[in-house]
Amino acid sequence: MLDFNYYVRTDVRFGKGQIKSLKELVAKYNRQSLGQLGEIKEVKTPNVLLVYGGGSIKKNGIYNDALEALSGCKICELNGIEPNPKIEKIREGAKLCKENDIDIVVAIGGGSVIDTSKVVAAGAYYDGDPWDMVLDSNKIGKVLPVIAILTIAATGSECNKNAVVSNMETNEKLGTSSKEFIPRAAICDPTYLFSLPAIQTAAGTADIMSHTFEQYFRKDTGAYLTQSFCESILKTCIKYCPVALQEPDNYEARANLMWASTTALNSLMSCGTGGAWTCHPIEHELSAYYDITHGVGLAIVTPRWMRYILNKDTVLKFAQYGHNVWNIRGELDSIDGLSKGELSIIANEAINRTEMFFKACGIPMTLTEIGIDDSKIDLMAEDTIKYNDLSNAFVPLTKEDISKILRMCL
Amino acid sequence: MLDFNYYVRTDVRFGKGQIKSLKELVAKYNRQSLGQLGEIKEVKTPNVLLVYGGGSIKKNGIYNDALEALSGCKICELNGIEPNPKIEKIREGAKLCKENDIDIVVAIGGGSVIDTSKVVAAGAYYDGDPWDMVLDSNKIGKVLPVIAILTIAATGSECNKNAVVSNMETNEKLGTSSKEFIPRAAICDPTYLFSLPAIQTAAGTADIMSHTFEQYFRKDTGAYLTQSFCESILKTCIKYCPVALQEPDNYEARANLMWASTTALNSLMSCGTGGAWTCHPIEHELSAYYDITHGVGLAIVTPRWMRYILNKDTVLKFAQYGHNVWNIRGELDSIDGLSKGELSIIANEAINRTEMFFKACGIPMTLTEIGIDDSKIDLMAEDTIKYNDLSNAFVPLTKEDISKILRMCL
Structure with missing residues (x-):
C-alpha cells in the first residue's frame, strides 16, 4: 500500500430538500x-457569485429555491456554462468577483459548473489570465470558498481538488488542481436528478464508472480495502443505473448513484494506489476536438481500452474485476489458483459485460454513431501524449497504441 | 436512503515515516x-500537550520521533492513560491546558488516548467539571485542536466526533460527541502496529468489525452503497487479521487493517442509514464493571447477539451478510429469491463463521474465560438500558433480552 494523504473538508448535506x-x-x-479577509472591521452580508448552466434550474425550481435561501445577499450571476467549460467564462467570472467584492461562489450544476467555479474562485485573487492557472497549478494561490449544489450524478467535483477546463482556440482540455479548490460544502439532493434526460443519467453513470476504473486498474500495491471500495461503487452503478432509466424518480436509485459519484472521486478510491489515468486523457481529446458528451466518450473508449491492454500481465486484475463485480465464477472464494486460460475467460467475459452494460443503458457505442471519423485520430492520439504522461499508467501507452484504441472505437 | 451529513475534516497522513x-x-x-485565539498580536511557538498511555511508545521510538518533530515547542505531558479512559485523567489534562496556555493537543495512542485528548481539549475552555460534558454534550463549546498519532488499529477515533469515558466511582462508561472533537489531523503509520501483542491485534480487529456490524445491521433504508462499503471492511478484516497474527510485520496486512479502522468509524459506513447501536452499549457495561479489553468483550457478545436476534424478519439481512461477506452460496448473483429456510441456513452458517473467526484469532470467547460470572449480569443489563436508548436498534432489546444474551456468553 502506497503512502497517501486523505483530506476532504467538504461539509456534505445529502438528501431531499437540503x-x-x-x-x-x-x-x-x-x-x-x-x-x-484578514482582520474584519465590520461583518457585512456576504456577496455571492451564482454560477450555473442553462435554464434547466429555472424550470425545475432549484434556481428559485437558491435565491430564496440567499435573500438579503448581493447576488451576481455567471450563467450559460456549457459542458466542457470554456476559459472565456472563467475570465468573465473572475472579473465579476473582483468588481463585486464577492465573498463566496455558489455553483449549481454538474462538473462543468463546479470546475468553472473553482477556477473563477481562484481567479478572484489572481492578477493575470486565469488560463495560466490551468497550465500551471503552482500559480493558484488563495481561492474564494465554493459551495456546490449538485444537479447530476457524474463528476465528483463537489468534494475534490480538480478542475478541467477547455480552450477551444487551442483545442486544449486540461486539468488543474489545488487543495484550495476543495469545496467547503456540497448540497446533494437526489430528487434534483429526477428530471435528467436518460442519456445524461447513462453518461453520468459511465463517468462514475470510468473514474472508478481509472483508480481500480492499477499496478497491485496491496491496497485491498480501497480496491474493494471501488468494486462497491461499480456494483452500485450496475445495479441502479437501469433502475433510474426505467423509473426516473426512483429515489433509492438516484440517491445511490449520487453518493457513488461523490465517493468515486473524493480521493477515497485511490488511497494507497498510484499511477496515471488513461481513458480520461484519451476522452479529453475527443471532447476537445468534437465537444462530445464526456461520459459518452468514456463509455465508447473504455471497453476497447480494456481489450487492447488485456494480456498475460493484466489478466489477473481483469479476472478479479469479473469475479468480484460481475460474480463470474462466483462459486469460488478466490480466483488466485486459476490458470491463465481460465482467468482469460473470466476477463473477456467481464469486458464484454461492461460493453453490453453501457449499450443497454442507451449510450451510442461507436465514434461513427456520434459523427466522428478517423480523420483526426492520429492528431488526438498525439495530443493525448503531449498533455499527459501515460508512462506510469496501469499499462503505459504510446501514441500508436492510442491511435489503435481509437480506431477500435469507430 | 436517509438524509445525512458527511463531514470529516481530518487531514490524514498515511504511511511509513509519516x-x-x-x-x-x-x-x-x-x-x-x-x-x-481571536486577534493574534504576536505569533509564538505553539505550546503542546502530549497525551499518551504507558511506556510502549518510549520503547518503540515513537515518543522520541514525536519529541524531535516538536523541538522548539513548549511541551507538557499527560501520560498513563489506561484502556477505558478515566475522567480523573481528563480533569488533570484540562487543568494542564489552562495552566500552560496550551495551543494544541497531540495524542499518541489508540481510542483511549484520543478520546481522552478530545475531552481534555474541550476541558481547556470549560469552567466546570469535564464530566458534565460527558453527561451532556451540549455543554461542549470551543475545543482545542487535536492531532492523533495512531498506535493501534481499532478505534476510528482519529477521524470522528466521538469520545467514550469511564467513571469507575459510578460504574459509568459513557459516550459524548461534538463536531469540534473531530481531530484536525491524523498520522497513521502501519509500522507502528508491528510490535502490538497478538491479543491487541485480534481485539482491535474485533472492534473494527463490531463498529461495522453496528452500522451494517440496520433496518433497510436502501443505502446499498454504504452497506457494500461495510462488506468491504468486513472482508478486509477477515483477510488480513490472520496474516497480521502470523506475520506481525506484514506491512500490507497492517496497512489494510489500519485504514479499515479509520474508514469503519469516520461516519462513511452510516451514510443513509439510521438507528441505534447494540453490542457496544452492552460491552460498555462489561468494561465499566470489569475493566476488560473492549474488543474482547465485543467479540464475545457479537455472535450471541446475532443468534439471539435472528428471526424471520432479520434472516434476509444475515443471509446477505453470509452471501456477500463469507461468499456462502456464492454461485448465486442474488439471494433475493430464496426461501426463508434456505436463507436461514446461510444466516446460521454466517454467524457460526463469525464466532469461529474470532476464536481462531485467539480471542477468549466466553465471559467465564475472562473471569466474569453471572452475578452482575442483571445489573449490567439494567445499566445498558438506563444509559442507552435501544428502542431504535436493528432489533430493539429489553433488559431481559440483554440478560439472556449475556448469559449466552458465559
Missing part, C-alpha cells in the same frame, strides 16, 4: 467567517 | 494558525 441548508452554509463558509 | 509531517501539522493546525 437546499434549506444553503443559508446556513453561506453564513458559515463565506470568506469573512473563514477569516480569509 | 511522523515527519508532525512539525508541519502542528504549525498548520494549532489554535493560533486556526484563528481560535
Whole structure:
C-alpha cells in the first residue's frame, strides 16, 4: 500500500430538500467567517457569485429555491456554462468577483459548473489570465470558498481538488488542481436528478464508472480495502443505473448513484494506489476536438481500452474485476489458483459485460454513431501524449497504441 | 436512503515515516494558525500537550520521533492513560491546558488516548467539571485542536466526533460527541502496529468489525452503497487479521487493517442509514464493571447477539451478510429469491463463521474465560438500558433480552 494523504473538508448535506441548508452554509463558509479577509472591521452580508448552466434550474425550481435561501445577499450571476467549460467564462467570472467584492461562489450544476467555479474562485485573487492557472497549478494561490449544489450524478467535483477546463482556440482540455479548490460544502439532493434526460443519467453513470476504473486498474500495491471500495461503487452503478432509466424518480436509485459519484472521486478510491489515468486523457481529446458528451466518450473508449491492454500481465486484475463485480465464477472464494486460460475467460467475459452494460443503458457505442471519423485520430492520439504522461499508467501507452484504441472505437 | 451529513475534516497522513509531517501539522493546525485565539498580536511557538498511555511508545521510538518533530515547542505531558479512559485523567489534562496556555493537543495512542485528548481539549475552555460534558454534550463549546498519532488499529477515533469515558466511582462508561472533537489531523503509520501483542491485534480487529456490524445491521433504508462499503471492511478484516497474527510485520496486512479502522468509524459506513447501536452499549457495561479489553468483550457478545436476534424478519439481512461477506452460496448473483429456510441456513452458517473467526484469532470467547460470572449480569443489563436508548436498534432489546444474551456468553 502506497503512502497517501486523505483530506476532504467538504461539509456534505445529502438528501431531499437540503437546499434549506444553503443559508446556513453561506453564513458559515463565506470568506469573512473563514477569516480569509484578514482582520474584519465590520461583518457585512456576504456577496455571492451564482454560477450555473442553462435554464434547466429555472424550470425545475432549484434556481428559485437558491435565491430564496440567499435573500438579503448581493447576488451576481455567471450563467450559460456549457459542458466542457470554456476559459472565456472563467475570465468573465473572475472579473465579476473582483468588481463585486464577492465573498463566496455558489455553483449549481454538474462538473462543468463546479470546475468553472473553482477556477473563477481562484481567479478572484489572481492578477493575470486565469488560463495560466490551468497550465500551471503552482500559480493558484488563495481561492474564494465554493459551495456546490449538485444537479447530476457524474463528476465528483463537489468534494475534490480538480478542475478541467477547455480552450477551444487551442483545442486544449486540461486539468488543474489545488487543495484550495476543495469545496467547503456540497448540497446533494437526489430528487434534483429526477428530471435528467436518460442519456445524461447513462453518461453520468459511465463517468462514475470510468473514474472508478481509472483508480481500480492499477499496478497491485496491496491496497485491498480501497480496491474493494471501488468494486462497491461499480456494483452500485450496475445495479441502479437501469433502475433510474426505467423509473426516473426512483429515489433509492438516484440517491445511490449520487453518493457513488461523490465517493468515486473524493480521493477515497485511490488511497494507497498510484499511477496515471488513461481513458480520461484519451476522452479529453475527443471532447476537445468534437465537444462530445464526456461520459459518452468514456463509455465508447473504455471497453476497447480494456481489450487492447488485456494480456498475460493484466489478466489477473481483469479476472478479479469479473469475479468480484460481475460474480463470474462466483462459486469460488478466490480466483488466485486459476490458470491463465481460465482467468482469460473470466476477463473477456467481464469486458464484454461492461460493453453490453453501457449499450443497454442507451449510450451510442461507436465514434461513427456520434459523427466522428478517423480523420483526426492520429492528431488526438498525439495530443493525448503531449498533455499527459501515460508512462506510469496501469499499462503505459504510446501514441500508436492510442491511435489503435481509437480506431477500435469507430 | 436517509438524509445525512458527511463531514470529516481530518487531514490524514498515511504511511511509513509519516511522523515527519508532525512539525508541519502542528504549525498548520494549532489554535493560533486556526484563528481560535481571536486577534493574534504576536505569533509564538505553539505550546503542546502530549497525551499518551504507558511506556510502549518510549520503547518503540515513537515518543522520541514525536519529541524531535516538536523541538522548539513548549511541551507538557499527560501520560498513563489506561484502556477505558478515566475522567480523573481528563480533569488533570484540562487543568494542564489552562495552566500552560496550551495551543494544541497531540495524542499518541489508540481510542483511549484520543478520546481522552478530545475531552481534555474541550476541558481547556470549560469552567466546570469535564464530566458534565460527558453527561451532556451540549455543554461542549470551543475545543482545542487535536492531532492523533495512531498506535493501534481499532478505534476510528482519529477521524470522528466521538469520545467514550469511564467513571469507575459510578460504574459509568459513557459516550459524548461534538463536531469540534473531530481531530484536525491524523498520522497513521502501519509500522507502528508491528510490535502490538497478538491479543491487541485480534481485539482491535474485533472492534473494527463490531463498529461495522453496528452500522451494517440496520433496518433497510436502501443505502446499498454504504452497506457494500461495510462488506468491504468486513472482508478486509477477515483477510488480513490472520496474516497480521502470523506475520506481525506484514506491512500490507497492517496497512489494510489500519485504514479499515479509520474508514469503519469516520461516519462513511452510516451514510443513509439510521438507528441505534447494540453490542457496544452492552460491552460498555462489561468494561465499566470489569475493566476488560473492549474488543474482547465485543467479540464475545457479537455472535450471541446475532443468534439471539435472528428471526424471520432479520434472516434476509444475515443471509446477505453470509452471501456477500463469507461468499456462502456464492454461485448465486442474488439471494433475493430464496426461501426463508434456505436463507436461514446461510444466516446460521454466517454467524457460526463469525464466532469461529474470532476464536481462531485467539480471542477468549466466553465471559467465564475472562473471569466474569453471572452475578452482575442483571445489573449490567439494567445499566445498558438506563444509559442507552435501544428502542431504535436493528432489533430493539429489553433488559431481559440483554440478560439472556449475556448469559449466552458465559
